[in-house]
Every structure is written in C-alpha cells, then in structure tokens.
Amino acid sequence: MTTAAAAPARVERRLLAGPADGRLETYLATHGRLPVLDAPRLIEVLREAGLTGHGGAGFPAWRKLSAVHAARRPAVVIANGAEGEPASGKDKALLGAQPQLVLDGLQLVARALGASGAHIYVTAASVAGVRSALAERHRAGLDQVAVNVHVAPDTFVSGEESAVLAAISGRPAVPADKRVRIVESGLGGAPTLVQNVETLAHIAQIVRYGPGWFRSAGTSDEPGTFLATIGGAVLSPGVVEAGYGVPLGDLIDAAGGATEPLQAVLVGGYHGGWVPPNPDLPVSRAAMTPYGASPGAGIVLALPVGACGLAETARIAGYLAGQAAGQCGPCINGLPRLADTLTDLARRRARPGLPAEVERLAALVTGRGACRHPDGTARLIRSSLRAFESDVAAHLSGRCLAVR
Amino acid sequence: MTDALWYFARGAGVVTLVLLTIVVALGIGARSGRPAFGLPRFGVNMVHRNAALLAVVMVVGHVVSLLFDPYAQLRVFDLVLPFVGNYRPFWQGLGTLGFDLLIAIVVTSLLRQRIGVRVWRLVHWLAYLCWPIALLHGLGNGTDNGTWWLWTVSGICLATVLAAVGWRVSPSFARFPARVARRVPQRSLQEVR
C-alpha cells in the first residue's frame, strides 16, 4: 500500500548511495545481511513496491517472478548486465560500485525460487570485479545457490533475453524465435527468470527497507529510483540516480549542465525517442509516451542546437543496421535501406517522397523479426522525423537549420 | 515369364530416369522461389514431391521384378550393398547406390518436420549425386545399351538437367539479387522443429 505522498521526484542516490570501497565487510556493515524470503512473500513485497524491470522493457518484476514460481519446477535465474547499448553505462557503473547489491538480489531471487542454478552475464570489463565479489561471498558463506559468471559479447543485441540464453548455453549471442515463454521453459528447458542487474539491486534494497521506503521516491504510478546515463552535450557525462518523474533539467544539471543550448534530448537510448529540451519535462513513462519515447534503460543524450538531429539519427541508424544479428530477412535488408534513406535526407540529397519512403520502410521492418531490434530502430527514426519536422522541410529544400 | 519381368524392369527403369529428371528440374525450380514450367510456386513444390514419390514406386517395381528374374541374379542384399552383384557388378552397383540415395532423400523429406531443415538439406544435396548415378546405371547396365532410343531418352534427360543446373548457377536465378544473405542460426538439438 502506498505511504504518505512522495516528495517531488528528484535526483537522489539509493543504489549508488553509501561507501563503494568494494569490500564485503563495508557492504554488510552498511546494509546488513540479506533477509531470506520465500517466493510468495517476495512476490507480495515486490507487488506492493511496484518495481518494474530496468533493462528497457519495464515489465513489473513481481509478474515475472510469479510466472516462474507458478511453473513449480526447479528454476534458473540470470542476472543480465550485458548493457549492449553503447550510450549506456549504468550496469557497468552499478557492478563496479555496488556488486554486492546485485549479487544479493540474484541470491535472494534464486533462493526464493528454489533455483537449481544462477548465472550472471556481464561484459568483459565487469568480469573481474564480479568474480572477486563472488569470491568474497563464497569465503563468507553467503551464497547458497552457486553463481556462474559468463562474458557477454560487446554487441547491441547480446542483452536480448533469448540471446542471453543462447550465450549461456554456449551458442552465439543472437536472439531466437520465441516458441515458448522463457519463464515457462528457458535454459535447458527450466523456467528461467532473466532480470537486469539494476532490477536485482533494487530488489536487494526493497527487502531490507520495505516497499514503503521504495515508494517514497519516484511517482505513485512509477515508484522508485532509476539509474540514468547522461551523455552528449553535457559538462560531466556519467551515471546519475533519480526518482522516476524527475524533471529532465535536473538530470542534465546533475551531469554538470548543458555545454550549449539544447535542441532535443534522446531518451531511452538508441531504441528510444527524441523529446523537446524542456527542463520541466518529467522523465517518466507517462510524460514520455506522447513523444514515442520512454525512460527505457535510462539513457539521456543531449543534442546541442549546433548539431543536426537528422544527421545524428542517421548515424545511429547506420550503427543499428550494422548491429543486426543478420538472421532475419526483413531486418538485415530493411535496416540498411532505412539508414541509407535517412542518410540521404540528412545529407540533403532530396528526392520527392523521401520522408514518406522513410515512414514506409520503418513500418515495413516493424514486428518482422525474431526480436525487437528493427522495431526499436524504426521507433527512433519515426520520432526523429517528428521531433525535427521543420528540419526535414529545410533539408528537402537543401538547407539545414542546425548549420549557422 | 522371365522375359516379361525383364521387359518390365527395363521399362520401369527408364520411366524412373525420366521421373527423376523431372524431379531434379522441378527441385531447382522450387529453389528459385519463382513460378516455373508453367506452374505456380506451390505447384512446382507439389509436382516435385509427387514425381519423386512416383519415382520411388517405379524404382521399387524395377527392383522387385529384377529380384524375381533369374537372368538378373539379383539378391536382396544387393539392394543395399553395391558392387558385389553377379551381373555386371559395377553398373548394377551404381543402381544400388542410386536406389539407396533416393530412399535416403525421400525418407528424410517425408520426415522433414521431425528432423529439421539442417539435416534434411544436407541429405537433399545428395540428389545431385543420385541423378548422374541413375543415368550411368541405365546406360551401363541395361541390355538396351547401344539402342538408339535409350541413348535418345538419356540424352534428353541429360540436356534437361544440364539446362536446369545452368539456370541454377546463372546470375539471373535469384529473384532478389540485391537481397542480403542471412546468417543462418545455430540451433540447439532440442529446438530442431
């Protein structure tokens, strides 16, 4: 149940609060030992807290847990720290600063589900830190369920749920066709819970400090804090923590403020959308939806007025086209064509019906692949045509509004 | 009676060769993804399949009548073990090989849903081996070798297959030449089908 009305959403440290000297003793002194909860109790607590996934999709955490629990078979839990998005650094920062929070969350969920196995899937940069944190826990006898560490390749799609499963099974980290839901049958046929490392860290805090505490940040519809990676035209790009609904301006300020007047802000990463540089715009799903964006995995990229939004989007589109796994015809053919068409528009190589062609291709690739990579790319591109509408008109007549 | 068996066996053999020629040509047509030989794509697919099944019936008739014909001296294990026959062992051995390959290809095709595309495709490539073996077997083994009509029929079949293969390797074969090649995924054993 909700407690007293939350304070206005603001930048505040919770996951990233506290000493981060990397020592287990310090961590336990700050947070205490991990409580043990069974699955029904854990599901209840998470439902009260209203925690949603922090990997991008924003699915309610309690629902996923509940589905795996309902399968009534030994489960597998996977902590996903692949962070395939190049503009995102939050998982790496979290694993570096507070690996014990993530590992506590993983252990808690694994024990609650009676899991037969637990895995953590992280990029090469984070492996050493995670391994040493696990070693410390092992010496202290903290982990009942053994955790296996896996290295995620440095590709965009490596963090997709089925790609994670494939990688852990020793196959290339590319998505698979969805036959059965992973929560029913995943790794080795076992009901599998794949959860972003940040989500697990939140779980580790919620069970200690309670759902009420969690809800005291954020908004009543979107409670809690999230980690945001602020980049682009800001003075000190980096990872910032804030409650959902935090004004966009507060996030930019927390990263040192904008270095120039801003034209637009990309929210949600390369599969997100462009929003106006309105400092009062709340960073929440509710406020972002009209712009075809959502907080996603918390990426915020500031675009200065001197840069061309279409050119920047075309650059990202080209990158995304190159990052396609290459398994699905519409995607491997459609994304490069989409990127090329947008590039033509960005380079002012106008021809009649160019924006319409971009729209057509965006619609053509949407929903026609084993994963949501083409959908996300199409969404970004469509939002750029809307956000930079006046620039589109300028480009079609050979000018660019950004060039002074 | 034995003459009748022999004539039937020869006839069935030639019909099998003609059917297999149709099967190969339509198989290549099916691969093109285009309507071919006046048939829609689905038609190409079905006639290819049905002609292959008919070819199996004909080749079984061919083999069974030879089993009963004392002149052929065919034993049952000659059907699986090539080159150990008593009558023209080499040419008959080719027949054995061709027969075994055909059965393997057809059986894997009928069980395609169960074994998955990967294994199916691997075995199906053997068709390019099976057909020339069948042609050579017919030319080398039958008592008709040397007769003008067998050479004519074989010639037409060869021309047909060469034309189809020529089409297969030509640049205009692909319906969408600009299409980017997909990376075919590895599959775990569990998710074959």
Next chain:
Amino acid sequence: MSEHRLHIDWTACDGRGLCAELLPELLVEDDWGYPVSRDGTAEPAIPRRLEGPAQRAVDRCPALALRLVRR
C-alpha cells in the same frame, strides 16, 4: 475466443514465397520477397475458411518457418 494465428519464424524464413501464394488474402511479399501480413499484425489471424490453405502453407514451407498458434 481463441483463434489460430500464423507465426513466422523469421530466423528460418528464406522468402521463398509459397505462403504468400497460398494465402494471398493474408500475405503479400515485401521488397525482398519476405511475407508481410496484410492486416499489419505480426501474426495474422486465420479465418476458418482459410485454415486448409494455412495448414498447407505450414506443411510445404521449404524452410519450415511457419507454425499455427492459438492465441
């Protein structure tokens, strides 16, 4: 009320076009020969009268890329 929908395994589909030929009311080919659902959904619904052709398309697809699913 559950109905049958046509699921396309995009990692298997090779754009051979048999399905678009057998189910022209439901599917059309895109710029590269891959099937697009006319109703704009990822998994087109199969009306009862087309269940036969749909099953045929599933059986004959050279890439085994099609499945009928109940949603």
